[in-house]
Amino acid sequence: MKKTLTTCPYCGTGCMYYLVSDENNKITGIEPTANHPVSKNWVCVKGWNSFHFVNHPDRLKVPQIRKNGKMEQATWNEALDHVIARLREIRDKYGNDSIMFFSSAKTTNEENYLMMKLARAVFKTNNVDHCARLCHASTVVGLATTFGSGAMTNSISCVDEADLIFVTGSNTTEQHPLIGTRILNAVQKGAKLIVADNRKIRLARHAVLHLKHKNGTDVALANAMMNVIIGEGLEDKEFVANRTENYENLKKTVEKYTPEYAAEITGLKPEEIIEAARMFAKAKKAMIIYSMGITQHSHGVDNVKSMANLVMLTGNLGKPGTGVNPLRGQNNVQGACDMGALPNVYSGYQKVTEENIRARFEKAWGVENLPSNVGYTVTTAINAAAEGKLKAIYIMGENPMMSDPDQNHVREALEKLEFLVVQDIFPTPTAKFAHVVLPASSYAEKDGTFTSTERRVQRVRKAIDPPGQSRSDWEILCDVAERMGYKQMKYKNPGEIMDEIASVTPIYGGISFDRIDQLGLQWPCPDKNHPGTPVLHVGKFTRGLGLFCAVEYKPSMELPDKEYPFCLSTGRCYFHFHTGTMTRRSRILDREERFPFVEINTSDAKNLGIRNREYIMVATRRGEVKAMARVTDGIVPGVIFMTFHFEEGPANLLTINALDPEAKIPEYKVCAAKVRKIS
Amino acid sequence: MKSLTITEIEQFLKSVEPEFDLRVPIRLHDGTRSLGGLNEGPLSLMGGKIPLKPTSVFFPQTERVFTRESDGEIKMEKPGEKPILVVGYTAEDADCLEFIDKFFSENFRDDLYFQKRDGSVIMVVSGKCGPDGGFLKIAGGKCDLELICDGERFIAQAYTEKGRQLEKKMKASKEVGDIDSLKKMSDELPDDDLKTIQKASELILAEKVPDAFWVEIGDRCIACTSCNYACPTCTCFEVYDRVHDGTTVRERMWDSCQLDGFMREASGHNPMGTEDIRTRRRIHHKLAADVTRWGHLTCYLCGRCDDACPTNIGIKSVSRMIVERYSQANEK
Numbered sequence A: 001m002k003k004t005l006t007t008c009p010y011c012g013t014g015c016m017y018y019l020v021s022d023e024n025n026k027i028t029g030i031e032p033t034a035n036h037p038v039s040k041n042w043v044c045v046k047g048w049n050s051f052h053f054v055n056h057p058d059r060l061k062v063p064q065i066r067k068n069g070k071m072e073q074a075t076w077n078e079a080l081d082h083v084i085a086r087l088r089e090i091r092d093k094y095g096n097d098s099i100m101f102f103s104s105a106k107t108t109n110e111e112n113y114l115m116m117k118l119a120r121a122v123f124k125t126n127n128v129d130h131c132a133r134l135c136h137a138s139t140v141v142g143l144a145t146t147f148g149s150g151a152m153t154n155s156i157s158c159v160d161e162a163d164l165i166f167v168t169g170s171n172t173t174e175q176h177p178l179i180g181t182r183i184l185n186a187v188q189k190g191a192k193l194i195v196a197d198n199r200k201i202r203l204a205r206h207a208v209l210h211l212k213h214k215n216g217t218d219v220a221l222a223n224a225m226m227n228v229i230i231g232e233g234l235e236d237k238e239f240v241a242n243r244t245e246n247y248e249n250l251k252k253t254v255e256k257y258t259p260e261y262a263a264e265i266t267g268l269k270p271e272e273i274i275e276a277a278r279m280f281a282k283a284k285k286a287m288i289i290y291s292m293g294i295t296q297h298s299h300g301v302d303n304v305k306s307m308a309n310l311v312m313l314t315g316n317l318g319k320p321g322t323g324v325n326p327l328r329g330q331n332n333v334q335g336a337c338d339m340g341a342l343p344n345v346y347s348g349y350q351k352v353t354e355e356n357i358r359a360r361f362e363k364a365w366g367v368e369n370l371p372s373n374v375g376y377t378v379t380t381a382i383n384a385a386a387e388g389k390l391k392a393i394y395i396m397g398e399n400p401m402m403s404d405p406d407q408n409h410v411r412e413a414l415e416k417l418e419f420l421v422v423q424d425i426f427p428t429p430t431a432k433f434a435h436v437v438l439p440a441s442s443y444a445e446k447d448g449t450f451t452s453t454e455r456r457v458q459r460v461r462k463a464i465d466p467p468g469q470s471r472s473d474w475e476i477l478c479d480v481a482e483r484m485g486y487k488q489m490k491y492k493n494p495g496e497i498m499d500e501i502a503s504v505t506p507i508y509g510g511i512s513f514d515r516i517d518q519l520g521l522q523w524p525c526p527d528k529n530h531p532g533t534p535v536l537h538v539g540k541f542t543r544g545l546g547l548f549c550a551v552e553y554k555p556s557m558e559l560p561d562k563e564y565p566f567c568l569s570t571g572r573c574y575f576h577f578h579t580g581t582m583t584r585r586s587r588i589l590d591r592e593e594r595f596p597f598v599e600i601n602t603s604d605a606k607n608l609g610i611r612n613r614e615y616i617m618v619a620t621r622r623g624e625v626k627a628m629a630r631v632t633d634g635i636v637p638g639v640i641f642m643t644f645h646f647e648e649g650p651a652n653l654l655t656i657n658a659l660d661p662e663a664k665i666p667e668y669k670v671c672a673a674k675v676r677k678i679s
Numbered sequence B: 001m002k003s004l005t006i007t008e009i010e011q012f013l014k015s016v017e018p019e020f021d022l023r024v025p026i027r028l029h030d031g032t033r034s035l036g037g038l039n040e041g042p043l044s045l046m047g048g049k050i051p052l053k054p055t056s057v058f059f060p061q062t063e064r065v066f067t068r069e070s071d072g073e074i075k076m077e078k079p080g081e082k083p084i085l086v087v088g089y090t091a092e093d094a095d096c097l098e099f100i101d102k103f104f105s106e107n108f109r110d111d112l113y114f115q116k117r118d119g120s121v122i123m124v125v126s127g128k129c130g131p132d133g134g135f136l137k138i139a140g141g142k143c144d145l146e147l148i149c150d151g152e153r154f155i156a157q158a159y160t161e162k163g164r165q166l167e168k169k170m171k172a173s174k175e176v177g178d179i180d181s182l183k184k185m186s187d188e189l190p191d192d193d194l195k196t197i198q199k200a201s202e203l204i205l206a207e208k209v210p211d212a213f214w215v216e217i218g219d220r221c222i223a224c225t226s227c228n229y230a231c232p233t234c235t236c237f238e239v240y241d242r243v244h245d246g247t248t249v250r251e252r253m254w255d256s257c258q259l260d261g262f263m264r265e266a267s268g269h270n271p272m273g274t275e276d277i278r279t280r281r282r283i284h285h286k287l288a289a290d291v292t293r294w295g296h297l298t299c300y301l302c303g304r305c306d307d308a309c310p311t312n313i314g315i316k317s318v319s320r321m322i323v324e325r326y327s328q329a330n331e332k
């Protein structure tokens, strides 16, 4: 029996626990830790089952190469030689930017760092991105513009101190369960909760005010709340005067968003907006918690800026119990962004367009001519591949066939590629298109770090050996670099990689495996003696003054019409994670949600003669998917909701490939759909 | 009676290590207390109950039932080479173990459980070694041997032949005459919690607790399953097969009555289809249904579900609410 302290591979809450393993190299269960500040004694159902996919028979164990259209087993030597030979050919023929690297928020910081180093130092392209593009790209852009730092401003424990919690676009008890329970407990102790979300999520049952505004009308709601706050003189005048700039602009923009005007757009009653505004402004300490409901829109950045505006206007920043708190979805999506697995920045959000920064990385990595043009994003790369402009993609632990919008479009793009490498732990739908498949090890089989949503850098530890010939992503990436003739990507262990990260990344400057041996540190942590930073922007914003960014309401790209009368919104359920590769291979979790389903309001179902649990067809302009009807009053009439976990009923066959112009995040939350009975 | 220092207990444990598979209180990497071997962390006798489900020693989260080779041969799981020696149960944990022994042997014996349980030795730790210096109830039986702390040393009390054999192997630098004063302290421990759950049990059985109450409680349950997974008397499991290269492995793993799939029928119909009914059932089971079936409560107040529930709906807090709201004295 061995017990290994590690970090949960599912959500960004960042619970730590012990993996219990036996003499046969098998994990037999998990044991909570009693001492972790977030997961003290607790884990959610995903955490309790987070070991169960590890030993699943479907694990990829041997490298494979496509030969005459068929995948055949190969040795590591053959597979990696083939990878570099093909990538070299393509690079020489079409140029550096014809190759794209998909990093992964599921892998460790060290691996993300190496992926971006491989792309930049070895292949000389900034074409590197990962799935943050699909979840919080709008946050990174929006909050970096307004505050200078695109991360959760406060800590999870701040929930306990807030007087008012405004939750919007986050089904917290299902998606960040142990943050959700903190909100429930805060409410028990007297904090007020406002939920702005038109699904009747669990938190809504505990809210003093449940605003069921129409999907995609968040800017109108926020602007109207600010209109009321300014109109009634409830703004924090001192904070606005001393800590922010561009206030007059905001004031002017929100002038026309009277509660009545916004009520038209949002479908709310003017009084509801007024009440929410007053409660928010009058609370001593108010915080906003948001997630995909805010970010996954063609105006996702505007939504994020609105949240930032509202919080600055009321002075709820830079102190415990307040802030703008985007909950990052994946275990390491914060870290993957921090590591610069993004097309425009190196680790620590240092811009590739700035010469002195490039020079610093050139020196550190011993290379010349690092590229200065911003690369493709995950989403624009798929578009470029479909147009034939991008020729090869190296994917580490991502599954665009299931996760990206408009599956047929993704299929077309992947089919057009001259070369596709998929490095993963399971045979994903994306791997079906691969020319080379590389078996990777899971979180339980390697060392490294994940960074949680509260910017806490925490240890991941190897509990057992990887199955078959599979290897850690970091080892594979180092091997590729070495075969490409690059000498400065050799490490004895991930601790050494972190030391390099710390040396080139000011916000991680004080992080080392020694210091985070038991408990992680929250960045910014600039030097070895720095205790970490629980609350950002205390006394001063990262960018100096907070910038009010006034935004106008823009409707979503594809609104319901006569032919497609429903608004389709997509997301996740409690028991599954993203494309389901791990949770659907975990016994208990898979049992809980076994079928693709679509939530539909009782009255809509009645009108269409649809019964609960009956299979129906859901169609959009992109295609048609069969799913089981879940007839419920938890969703408002006119809206339907699906999850993207199910290969046999992929919601992303239906979603629209409409992107936010700045963040390039897809509009997963709104598109027009119709449903019909299967006769 | 032998009175041992912690060092002497450690020496004793080392001396019996060749004969036993040790599960003793240790501190893991971040200080969390657990049950494990002496090589897994420093011994940690003080501090009261171990957070993990103590009966997981005999009923782990997952375990293999059998393997069917590709040629059809079936291999049952074999018992471990050495019997298990557990140190560090509380008196309440020993009560829980006694109950699940009964549960797992009723009607047919659960071989997998008794493979580990048979031949095992249980040592309760009690006395002045609870959390923050608190006093832990003395079991006075229900285990093979008890180590009763007087604040500094541990006095060994054997209750069974196995216990006496082990006691003989203990080398103590001191002997004491009696432990009456410690027993008295144990007897004088408040029994408010017991009274509360007994009262709650009566109220539930008398149907005094309305459905609305369970809706209110259930609204806070996020179905994390921790209450079940921490509870020493929760014994439900799920069985499944996995096929690895032609070899079928049958395993079982903990299940939880707080989950929708626990009782869902293949048709999709679910007699326990909402959180309020499921939460009601969990509490009801321990405080009402089992009373009818076994003649006693099957919650022994180990306190783990209250620690493990992230939204404060462990059995003690729910019972307290029930009594506060629905007992006649309070109804007036």
Ligand code: SF4
Binding pocket: A008, A009, A010, A011, A012, A013, A014, A015, A039, A043, A044, A045, A046, A047, A048, A176, A177, A178, A179
């Ligand atoms: S709350 Fe998130 S991090 Fe914690 S156990 Fe659940 S899935 Fe894992």
Ligand code: SF4
Binding pocket: B096, B227, B230, B231, B232, B233, B234, B286, B298, B299, B300, B301, B302, B303, B304, B305, B306, B314, B315, B316
């Ligand atoms: S206190 Fe809770 S965990 Fe302990 S025996 Fe009772 S029900 Fe089970």
Ligand code: SF4
Binding pocket: B220, B221, B222, B223, B224, B225, B226, B227, B228, B258, B279, B308, B309, B310, B311, B312, B313, B314
């Ligand atoms: S521990 Fe609490 S929240 Fe979790 S399943 Fe049990 S009652 Fe529900």
